[in-house]
Amino acid sequence: MLKAYVIGNKDLVLSFKLIGIPGLSVSNKEEALIALNRIIETKEAEMIFISEDLSTLIENELDAVRLKNTGFLIVEVPGRSEVKGELPSVQKLIQKILKVRV
Numbered sequence: 001m002l003k004a005y006v007i008g009n010k011d012l013v014l015s016f017k018l019i020g021i022p023g024l025s026v027s028n029k030e031e032a033l034i035a036l037n038r039i040i041e042t043k044e045a046e047m048i049f050i051s052e053d054l055s056t057l058i059e060n061e062l063d064a065v066r067l068k069n070t071g072f073l074i075v076e077v078p079g080r081s082e083v084k085g086e087l088p089s090v091q092k093l094i095q096k097i098l099k100v101r102v
Helices: 010-018 029-042 052-057 059-067 090-098
Strands: 004-008 023-025 047-051 073-077
Touching (some): 052 059
16 A cells, blocks of 8 residues: 655645545645655655645646656645636546546
8 A cells, every 4th residue: 555645735734634644734835845855755655645736836846756757656636726616526626636537
C-alpha cells in the first residue's frame, strides 16, 4: 500500500487526517516548497496530495519532480472555490484530480 501525505490548507489537511493520511498545513509558496522538499528528501510518502491553489504556485517544481520519475505520485486536489455552483459528476472530479480522461 502506498504511503500518502497531504499538503494544503488546514481544512484539507484535517479532512485527510480523518481518514488516516498525515499532512502539513501551509499557506504560501515558500511553505509549500519546504513541505514538498521534506517529503521527497525523507521519502515519507510515495503519493502526495496537494491543493490545487498551492500546486499552481509551485507548478514548475512539481513538474520537475514528475519529470525526474522519482516514484512520487502527485495528485492535485481541487479546493472549494473550484467546485462552486453546479456540482460536477464524480467522473468529472476524477478527471480533474487525476488529470486523465475517464
